[in-house]
Amino acid sequence: MDIKQKMLAEFLGTLWLVLGGCGSAVLAAAFPDVGIGLLGVSFAFGLTVLTMAYAIGHISGCHLNPAVSFGLWAGGRFNASELLPYIIAQVSGAIMGAGILYLIASGQDGFALSAGFASNGFGEHSPGGYDLIAVLICEIVMTLFFLLIILGATDDRAPKGFAPIAIGFGLTLIHLISIPVSNTSVNPARSTGPALFVGDWALSQLWLFWIAPIVGAILAGIIYRSFQPAAK
Numbered sequence: 001m002d003i004k005q006k007m008l009a010e011f012l013g014t015l016w017l018v019l020g021g022c023g024s025a026v027l028a029a030a031f032p033d034v035g036i037g038l039l040g041v042s043f044a045f046g047l048t049v050l051t052m053a054y055a056i057g058h059i060s061g062c063h064l065n066p067a068v069s070f071g072l073w074a075g076g077r078f079n080a081s082e083l084l085p086y087i088i089a090q091v092s093g094a095i096m097g098a099g100i101l102y103l104i105a106s107g108q109d110g111f112a113l114s115a116g117f118a119s120n121g122f123g124e125h126s127p128g129g130y131d132l133i134a135v136l137i138c139e140i141v142m143t144l145f146f147l148l149i150i151l152g153a154t155d156d157r158a159p160k161g162f163a164p165i166a167i168g169f170g171l172t173l174i175h176l177i178s179i180p181v182s183n184t185s186v187n188p189a190r191s192t193g194p195a196l197f198v199g200d201w202a203l204s205q206l207w208l209f210w211i212a213p214i215v216g217a218i219l220a221g222i223i224y225r226s227f228q229p230a231a232k
Contacts, residue, residue, distance in 0.1 A: 144219050
């Protein structure tokens with residue numbers, strides 16, 4: 001595939017991830033009487049990846065996440081020359097997704113960005129009040145296992161056609177564990193989109209949600225290399 005086609009796919013896929021995942025948190029999580037809650041938001045994030053994996057996986061690999069791109073590179077599955085174009089497309093898609101979500105959400109009386117807009121945070125901005133170290137550890141470990149799932153499910157030795165299901169449910173599980181801790185990032189692009197609209201604390205804490213997921217992803221790529229068949 002041409003790099004422009006891959007970038008467009010990553011742009012649209014990451015837009016969908018932010019609009020679907022963050023949108024469920026902003027618009028539907030606490031909707032009176034029939035809100036979807038933490039469980040629903042977790043499934044929403046997983047479903048965005050599952051649906052896009054089938055839609056664009058054959059075009060770009062459906063990374064939707066700079067950490068995934070770094071992890072696949074570290075695991076020997078992705079060319080370093082495509083890292084920057086992918087990241088540009090992913091972050092641009094996340095910003096566009098957050099922008100569309102803002103246009104929708106701001107149509108309701110009483111909407112305020114100060115409520116968080118599904119941004120990730122630590123300390124007083126963590127849903128459960130978790131401190132920086134706890135959030136840092138959580139984001140590294142959750143991203144590490146997310147990449148292990150991705151690398152394993154897409155391995156040539158794995159059953160064919162089921163990778164999107166494993167990856168989507170893996171992301172769902174990660175959200176079920178870590179929404180109370182950090183609002184769940186494991187994705188620097190997903191964190192950047194909402195943070196740009198909230199500004200203030202969300203931007204000042206954004207560094208963690210770039211560093212931790214990328215560190216976790218690279219560690220996973222290095223670890224997964226040890227599972228490769230020994231050379232004959």
